[in-house]
Amino acid sequence: MMKHAKTLSLLAAVFIVVVSGFSRTNAQTPIKLYVFDGGILESDPTRYRLTKEDVGTTQLSVAAYLIVHPKGVLLWDTGAVPDENWKPTGSPVVHKLVLPDGQGRQVTIRTPLKAQLSASGYSPAQVTHLALSHHHWDHTANANAFARATWLVRQSERDAMFADKLAGTVTPMTYSALKTSKTVVVTADEHDVFGDGTVILKSAPGHTPGHQVLYVKLAKTGGVVLSGDLYHYPQERTMNRLPTFEFNEEQTRAARKSVEEFLTRTKSQLWIQHDFNAHAKLKKAPENYQ
Numbered sequence: 406m407m408k409h410a411k412t413l414s415l416l417a418a419v420f421i422v423v424v425s426g427f428s429r430t431n432a433q434t435p436i437k438l439y440v441f442d443g444g445i446l447e448s449d450p451t452r453y454r455l456t457k458e459d460v461g462t463t464q465l466s467v468a469a470y471l472i473v474h475p476k477g478v479l480l481w482d483t484g485a486v487p488d489e490n491w492k493p494t495g496s497p498v499v500h501k502l503v504l505p506d507g508q509g510r511q512v513t514i515r516t517p518l519k520a521q522l523s524a525s526g527y528s529p530a531q532v533t534h535l536a537l538s539h540h541h542w543d544h545t546a547n548a549n550a551f552a553r554a555t556w557l558v559r560q561s562e563r564d565a566m567f568a569d570k571l572a573g574t575v576t577p578m579t580y581s582a583l584k585t586s587k588t589v590v591v592t593a594d595e596h597d598v599f600g601d602g603t604v605i606l607k608s609a610p611g612h613t614p615g616h617q618v619l620y621v622k623l624a625k626t627g628g629v630v631l632s633g634d635l636y637h638y639p640q641e642r643t644m645n646r647l648p649t650f651e652f653n654e655e656q657t658r659a660a661r662k663s664v665e666e667f668l669t670r671t672k673s674q675l676w677i678q679h680d681f682n683a684h685a686k687l688k689k690a691p692e693n694y695q
């Protein structure tokens with residue numbers, strides 16, 4: 406009898422462990438947001454209708470982000486310098502490039518994108534979804550490495566990317582492989598990527614035809630909106646200035662208004678991807694936000 410009772414209590418203990426284990430896996434696994442550092446971009450504030458005095462810091466940051474959700478792994482933007490085009494030394498490397506329109510650019514970079522991805526515990530093959538804020542060169546550099554992921558793109562942006570005549574600030578060789586990627590053409594103003602309201606692509610056209618921003622709802626950090634190039638310098642937001650090279654300035658104005666309303670409605674912070682000082686303060690991968 407004693408033995409039987411012991412067996413029963415043991416069974417009950419096992420049952421409790423199994424049940425608690427079950428509820429643990431069933432409970433929402435926290436969403437993680439990793440910030441990747443894509444280097445420092447030398448820039449000229451007059452391209453944004455700002456002066457050196459207005460901005461203080463003329464340099465811009467380059468960023469990419471990995472969102473790990475129970476239903477998939479989404480990479481948002483892919484940096485300014487293709488990993489295969491430079492060799493890391495452990496110290497910052499100055500990388501100069503010439504855009505198709507002849508303009509020179511300089512990016513100082515320290516760690517390849519795929520090395521930051523790997524340090525976070527992921528290989529390119531484990532990235533299930535790719536979304537770009539837009540197709541300018543400083544966001545597409547490593548896109549080809551993620552051509553096996555499902556690509557989330559607006560039709561107008563995809564059309565611009567594979568048009569016969571391209572914008573001068575575009576490096577099509579860096580994203581050419583996306584042409585045959587499994588593609589989801591996003592049509593909704595707010596596209597719910599994983600169906601639970603935590604990761605939303607929001608339309609914000611104007612900088613390019615199908616420019617978008619990304620909302621991520623994190624359990625501890627709260628809502629975060631990744632800006633794409635809706636703004637570059639934070640003074641564009643505070644001083645209401647537009648870049649000189651928008652695809653459509655009216656659309657940008659409307660998109661900014663819509664995103665500001667979204668930020669209020671969702672009580673979110675805006676992370677301006679190119680804001681050097683704000684980006685410098687963020688935890689970088691493999692540390693992450695939850």
Ligand SMILES: [Zn+2]
Nearest residue numbers: 541543544634
């Ligand atoms: Zn940019």
